[in-house]
Amino acid sequence: MSLVETIENLARGKKNLRFMEVCGTHTVAIFRAGIRNILPENVELVSGPGCPVCVTGDEYIDAAIAYAKMDGVIIATFGDMLKVPGSAENLAEVAAAGADVRVIYSPLDCIKIAQENPAKRVIFLAVGFETTAPTAAAAVLAARNLGVTNLLFLSAQKLVPPALKMLLADSAVRVDGFLLPGHVAVVTGADAFRFLQVPAVVAGFEPEEILLALVNLLRQVDEGRAEVANEYKSVVRAEGNLAAQKILAQVYEPVDAEWRGLGVIPKSGLKMREEFAAFDAEKVLPLEIKKSARKTACRCGEVLRGVIKPVECPLFGKACQPLHAVGPCMISVEGICAAWYKYGGLRL
Amino acid sequence: MCLAFPAKVVAIEESLATVEHSGVRRQASLMLLPEAKVGDYVLVHAGFAMQVVDEEEVRLRDALVAEMNGAPRTVFTL
Numbered sequence: 139m140s141l142v143e144t145i146e147n148l149a150r151g152k153k154n155l156r157f158m159e160v161c162g163t164h165t166v167a168i169f170r171a172g173i174r175n176i177l178p179e180n181v182e183l184v185s186g187p188g189c190p191v192c193v194t195g196d197e198y199i200d201a202a203i204a205y206a207k208m209d210g211v212i213i214a215t216f217g218d219m220l221k222v223p224g225s226a227e228n229l230a231e232v233a234a235a236g237a238d239v240r241v242i243y244s245p246l247d248c249i250k251i252a253q254e255n256p257a258k259r260v261i262f263l264a265v266g267f268e269t270t271a272p273t274a275a276a277a278v279l280a281a282r283n284l285g286v287t288n289l290l291f292l293s294a295q296k297l298v299p300p301a302l303k304m305l306l307a308d309s310a311v312r313v314d315g316f317l318l319p320g321h322v323a324v325v326t327g328a329d330a331f332r333f334l335q336v337p338a339v340v341a342g343f344e345p346e347e348i349l350l351a352l353v354n355l356l357r358q359v360d361e362g363r364a365e366v367a368n369e370y371k372s373v374v375r376a377e378g379n380l381a382a383q384k385i386l387a388q389v390y391e392p393v394d395a396e397w398r399g400l401g402v403i404p405k406s407g408l409k410m411r412e413e414f415a416a417f418d419a420e421k422v423l424p425l426e427i428k429k430s431a432r433k434t435a436c437r438c439g440e441v442l443r444g445v446i447k448p449v450e451c452p453l454f455g456k457a458c459q460p461l462h463a464v465g466p467c468m469i470s471v472e473g474i475c476a477a478w479y480k481y482g483g484l485r486l
Numbered sequence: 487m488c489l490a491f492p493a494k495v496v497a498i499e500e501s502l503a504t505v506e507h508s509g510v511r512r513q514a515s516l517m518l519l520p521e522a523k524v525g526d527y528v529l530v531h532a533g534f535a536m537q538v539v540d541e542e543e544v545r546l547r548d549a550l551v552a553e554m555n556g557a558p559r560t561v562f563t564l
């Protein structure tokens with residue numbers, strides 16, 4: 139029996155089931171493989187806040203832009219951040235106007251840029267979930283060991299488990315289970331999600347691996363179980379990557395953090411420990427950023443919680459398209475709205 | 487954002503590994519995976535090796551990708 143047939147058999151006669159994925163790479167993989175279209179009608183996949191770029195707030199982008207406009211500053215960033223809107227403009231526009239904004243592949247690349255430009259300050263936009271945060275922490279340690287003093291980090295890293303906790307407590311969000319983010323779990327370990335009271339499965343990224351995880355979720359529903367299963371055993375261990383966790387905890391500590399569209403989630407962000415203040419952009423170059431709420435009809439807060447589908451937003455596909463996006467979910471290649479737009483979500 | 491790919495460690499110099507996949511070689515730091523050895527397959531993310539990957543899983547994945555690119559069917563069970 140194929141995986142899809144197994145899913146059909148398990149879903150038959152059941153109430154409508156909603157499973158949420160909380161990883162942008164899963165979102166894209168699910169759309170690209172057409173998985174939504176082959177599932178039974180009563181099994182719905184919804185996307186949660188799984189894209190770190192999408193949940194980064196205007197204020198962070200405004201701070202990055204303010205730094206980019208300073209003399210003697212080089213901004214280093216992952217490419218996904220370039221077009222995320224701040225309250226007035228984005229980094230790509232600031233770069234086009236002459237600011238030095240460089241796209242890097244690894245946080246370690248920042249060290250090289252800093253060494254090659256001793257008269258300048260390099261600021262790395264440290265965005266990401268548990269997968270990426272340890273790479274920034276390791277870069278901080280490497281910079282310290284090498285005596286690099288002109289490299290700063292602007293932290294907006296976020297932690298996935300506190301966000302899931304908040305979603306479960308939100309009565310507007312109805313989910314019957316989670317597809318857990320595979321590469322976040324590589325670092326945190328599957329056990330970090332044991333607090334969930336609903337079925338949950340750590341999933342890989344190939345279409346077959348996603349279907350396998352869905353079979354597991356449906357079996358749990360069928361048998362009335364709610365546990366954390368691991369269907370990505372090739373790289374995910376129960377305890378995760380202890381070396382990465384240790385380096386992360388050495389450099390960063392959890393802090394309450396604002397998520398775009400979701401509000402402040404307790405202990406869901408990371409800030410640098412006092413010991414590393416010399417690498418903390420906010421400490422070394424403090425900014426006065428005015429909080430300016432952008433007025434827009436963008437409904438990313440509801441999209442990011444799976445409360446509405448992107449097509450239910452009045453801007454989707456009209457005022458908001460990848461080439462002239464209003465919200466970050468349309469800009470990031472792993473954003474929910476971008477996936478719906480690109481892979482035929484308009485027809486669904 | 488959390489994209490990662492499996493690659494084989496072909497050389498290690500201090501905490502920097504040279505990794506290879508499909509003939510492409512890159513550097514990957516072993517700061518977050520000090521236990522990696524030459525010959526291991528590792529999952530690489532943002533220039534860092536993040537975990538040792540089960541070699542059989544890599545072989546299976548490569549065979550599936552080859553099938554999608556038109557190679558004869560070689561994978562029958564998952």
